[in-house]
Amino acid sequence: MPLHNHKANLDDLFTVESMTKPLNVHRISRKERNPEAVYQMIHDELLLDGNSRQNMATFCSTWLEREVQDLMQECMDKNMIDKDEYPQTAEIEARCVSMLANLWNAKECPGSENGTCKPAIGCSTTGSSEAAMLGGMALKWNWRARQKAAGKPSDKPNLVCGPVQVCWHKFARYWDIELRELPMHEGNYMSSPEDVIAHCDENTIGVVQTLGTTFTGHYEPIEEVHAALDKLQQETGLNIPMHIDAASGGFVAPFMQPEIKWDFRLPRVKSINSSGHKFGLAPLGCGWVVWATEDDLPEDLIFRVNYLGGQMPTFALNFSRPGGEVIAQYYNLLRLGHEGYVKVQEACFAAAEYFAAGLDQFGLFEFLNNSSKGLPLVCWKFKDDSKPPFSLYQLSDALRERGWLIPTYTLPPNCEEIPVQRIVVRHGTSVDLLYLLLKDFKEVIEELTQTPPCGKDKQRASFNHS
Structure with a gap:
C-alpha cells in the first residue's frame, strides 16, 4: 500500500494548488482536487451571498431548530x-x-x-x-x-x-x-x-x-x-x-x-x-x-x-x-402541536405590529397592510402628501448596503404605478432584530434627506412575482 504524501498533507490550506491560482469554473477539470481546498473555496464564495435572516422579502423559513x-x-x-x-x-x-x-x-x-x-x-x-x-x-x-x-x-x-x-x-x-x-x-x-x-x-x-x-x-x-x-x-x-x-x-x-x-x-x-x-x-x-x-x-x-x-x-x-x-x-x-403553532404565529404578529408602529412614527408611509389584514406582513407606500427627496427604490438600495433586503416593487394591473415595500415577519424574526432594522431605517432616511440622491424618479423592478 503506497504511503501518503505527508508533506502535502502538512501544507497550509491556502498554499495548495487549488487555492493559489484562478480555476476554470465553467468546465469540469481533468484532475481531482484537494477536498478541503475545494470546500474552503466554495465556502468563501458563499460568504458573498446575503444573510438569509436579513432577507425580509422571503416567506420561506430561515431559522430551524437543531433537531430539524x-x-x-x-x-x-x-x-x-x-x-x-x-x-x-x-x-x-x-x-x-x-x-x-x-x-x-x-x-x-x-x-x-x-x-x-x-x-x-x-x-x-x-x-x-x-x-x-x-x-x-x-x-x-x-x-x-x-x-x-x-x-x-x-x-x-x-x-x-x-x-x-x-x-x-x-x-x-x-x-x-x-x-x-x-x-x-x-x-x-x-x-x-x-x-x-x-x-x-x-x-x-x-x-x-x-x-x-x-x-x-x-x-x-x-x-x-x-x-x-x-x-x-x-x-x-x-x-x-x-x-x-x-x-x-x-x-x-x-x-x-x-x-x-x-x-x-x-x-x-x-x-x-x-x-x-x-x-x-x-x-x-x-x-x-x-x-x-x-x-x-x-x-x-x-x-x-x-x-x-x-x-x-x-x-x-x-x-x-x-x-x-x-x-x-x-x-x-408533532413537536409544536396546535398550542405551539399558535405561540409561534402570535409572536410573528406581535413582532409585525411592533415594526408597523415604529415605521408609522416616521410620518412618511401609508400602510396597505399593517399585519391586521391577513398574514404577519407589513406593506406600505409613501403617503400621497409626503414629498421625500428619494424614492422607495433608493431607500431599498441604502438599506441593502447595511445587509437588509427590503423589496420594492409595483403592484399588478391596474395598480402598476404604485411602488410599495413590504417585510414578511416569520419564525425567527425577533423584536430585537426589527429594532435594529428600524434603527437603520431612521439613519438611512436621515442620510437620504440630508444628501438627496440623483435620479429620484428612476424606477426598476427590484422585486416582481409576475
Missing part, C-alpha cells in the same frame, strides 16, 4: 418516491396529509373502508408551486370530463383568479389555459365576488382564491366568493369549483383566525395547496396539496409504477426528491 437540521442530515440519502424501500418515510408523509386534511376541516370518513365516505387525499411536493399546479391540473381534467359528458367542446378552458403568484401564470401557459387574472383596484388589493362572477362562464375550470397574497398579504374574500358562485349556479346552472392557494395562510389562519371559513368547510373548495417551508416552519423544498375527497383527484392523473419494488401510486410532477423535508414537517407538527 439533524433529521435532515439523517434523511439525506432517502428518496421520497421510493416508498417500497422507505415505507416508514411514506407512512410519515401519509400522516402529514391526514393531519393537514384535519387542520383544513376535510370531512372525517370513519366508514371509508366500506365505500360510504370518500376520504381526503393528498401528497407532499417540492413546494407550493408544484402543489398549485397539481390542483390546477385536477380542475382542468374534471372540467374536461364534465364537458365531454355534456357533449360540449373542451378546447378553450379558462381559470379565474385574483392577484396570484407567478406559479399560476406558469400553470396557465404550460397547460394552455386562459388565465383571467382580475385587476387590482387602488384601496382594494384583492379580487371581489362581483369581479369573479363577471369573468366566469361554462369554460371556467375553477376559481382560485389566495389565502395571503404575495403582494400585500391579504386574505381574499373566499367565503363571499363561494356564496356568489352558489348564486351563479342557481341562476345559470354553472357549477364552478374552487381551489385555495394557501401557500402562506394555510399554516396561519387555522391557528390565528379559525373563525374564517376558507377551507373544506366550503363545499366548492375541492383542493388546497400550501407551503410547508413557509409558515409551516419546515426547511426549503416542502409543499402540500390536499383534495377534499378521492373523487376530486381524477384517476387519470395517478400513475402506478413497480420498478422500485412494489406497486406505488404517484401523482406529483417530480419523481425523485429527498424525504428530509417531509420528516422535518412531521417533526414540527
Whole structure:
C-alpha cells in the first residue's frame, strides 16, 4: 500500500494548488482536487451571498431548530418516491396529509373502508408551486370530463383568479389555459365576488382564491366568493369549483383566525395547496396539496409504477426528491402541536405590529397592510402628501448596503404605478432584530434627506412575482 504524501498533507490550506491560482469554473477539470481546498473555496464564495435572516422579502423559513437540521442530515440519502424501500418515510408523509386534511376541516370518513365516505387525499411536493399546479391540473381534467359528458367542446378552458403568484401564470401557459387574472383596484388589493362572477362562464375550470397574497398579504374574500358562485349556479346552472392557494395562510389562519371559513368547510373548495417551508416552519423544498375527497383527484392523473419494488401510486410532477423535508414537517407538527403553532404565529404578529408602529412614527408611509389584514406582513407606500427627496427604490438600495433586503416593487394591473415595500415577519424574526432594522431605517432616511440622491424618479423592478 503506497504511503501518503505527508508533506502535502502538512501544507497550509491556502498554499495548495487549488487555492493559489484562478480555476476554470465553467468546465469540469481533468484532475481531482484537494477536498478541503475545494470546500474552503466554495465556502468563501458563499460568504458573498446575503444573510438569509436579513432577507425580509422571503416567506420561506430561515431559522430551524437543531433537531430539524439533524433529521435532515439523517434523511439525506432517502428518496421520497421510493416508498417500497422507505415505507416508514411514506407512512410519515401519509400522516402529514391526514393531519393537514384535519387542520383544513376535510370531512372525517370513519366508514371509508366500506365505500360510504370518500376520504381526503393528498401528497407532499417540492413546494407550493408544484402543489398549485397539481390542483390546477385536477380542475382542468374534471372540467374536461364534465364537458365531454355534456357533449360540449373542451378546447378553450379558462381559470379565474385574483392577484396570484407567478406559479399560476406558469400553470396557465404550460397547460394552455386562459388565465383571467382580475385587476387590482387602488384601496382594494384583492379580487371581489362581483369581479369573479363577471369573468366566469361554462369554460371556467375553477376559481382560485389566495389565502395571503404575495403582494400585500391579504386574505381574499373566499367565503363571499363561494356564496356568489352558489348564486351563479342557481341562476345559470354553472357549477364552478374552487381551489385555495394557501401557500402562506394555510399554516396561519387555522391557528390565528379559525373563525374564517376558507377551507373544506366550503363545499366548492375541492383542493388546497400550501407551503410547508413557509409558515409551516419546515426547511426549503416542502409543499402540500390536499383534495377534499378521492373523487376530486381524477384517476387519470395517478400513475402506478413497480420498478422500485412494489406497486406505488404517484401523482406529483417530480419523481425523485429527498424525504428530509417531509420528516422535518412531521417533526414540527408533532413537536409544536396546535398550542405551539399558535405561540409561534402570535409572536410573528406581535413582532409585525411592533415594526408597523415604529415605521408609522416616521410620518412618511401609508400602510396597505399593517399585519391586521391577513398574514404577519407589513406593506406600505409613501403617503400621497409626503414629498421625500428619494424614492422607495433608493431607500431599498441604502438599506441593502447595511445587509437588509427590503423589496420594492409595483403592484399588478391596474395598480402598476404604485411602488410599495413590504417585510414578511416569520419564525425567527425577533423584536430585537426589527429594532435594529428600524434603527437603520431612521439613519438611512436621515442620510437620504440630508444628501438627496440623483435620479429620484428612476424606477426598476427590484422585486416582481409576475
